[in-house]
Amino acid sequence: MPVRVSVVVCVYTEDRWEDILAAVSSVRAQSRPALETLLVVDHNPVLLDRLTREYQEVTGVRVLPNAGPRGLSAGRNTGITASRGEVVAFLDDDAVAESDWLSRFAAAYDDPRVMAVGGRTEPVWASGRRPDWFPDEFDWVVGCSYRGLPPGLVRVRNILGGNASFRRTAFDLAGGFATGIGRDGDRRPLGGEETELCIRLSRASPDAILLVDDRAVIHHKVPEARERFAYFRTRTYAEGLSKALVARSVGAGKGLESERRYATRVLPAGVARGLRDQVLARRGGARRAGAIVAGVLTAAGGYVVGSVRARRDGTTFSVVRIDAPAQANREAAA
Incomplete structure (x- = not known):
């Protein structure tokens, strides 16, 4: 029996109203329909009321x-708990999915060992094209x-x-997204919560398979403010802070395993x-090389600062257990 997929879109600001509507429309236009779309509103009563009115007569939303x-991790956990599908997919609120996005995800779950599947996220630059100084190696800065x-x-x-899916039982095994890592309403653009969860999942279930299928494509909007070097610098520094938190949670060995290859092979080749x-x-060759060097240095600085703070403050993380409410939802949907 094909898996049923619930889609969770976490939202927080009315400034993205048109983007939110576009994201939901792209889910509703899937060649393989979603079981449901869950819009989780992050502590914004005005937006909650407006979206409730917008979708009150729309089946499946x-x-x-x-x-x-407050924060993305808790919002995702709310969506997971309320979901009814055997697979839970996540889509950014400022992205649109190609029509075969869910079918690509669902196909991978034919193998019962597969616990998570991600896709490819392409940038849509507000200015119409990539800034000539912006290196492809750092597209993660803008969520791509x-x-x-x-x-x-x-x-x-x-x-x-931002372009991910998990088998529902993955959360039964490992718990939900940890609060204390990732974006939480603060202006600093932290991240890393999905990395921490995936490592925790692999530890809870060593036979679990996690995949990326680059045919599962979404298109992610990059506003002009994020095309500037000031944001690049802020985001790379915040990534260093985030990696320090992830390393504290799961250990530096696993927490930095992929990053070592990236730093020693991918980035030197980019320079x-x-x-x-x-x-x-x-055009832009020297600036791209310089941006890579600057990104490495600011991320490293953030990691050092984050490591010191984590040890000094005794940082801890809260992992939400997701079980009974979701089980009741699945039984009701069966």
């Missing part, structure tokens, strides 16, 4: 408030897939949260490519 503390990820359908350590482009008089 539910609007609900974040039942936990980046140069260095393996192509095709491949096994990975972790998937990226060389940028310098070569400069020699060949291709």
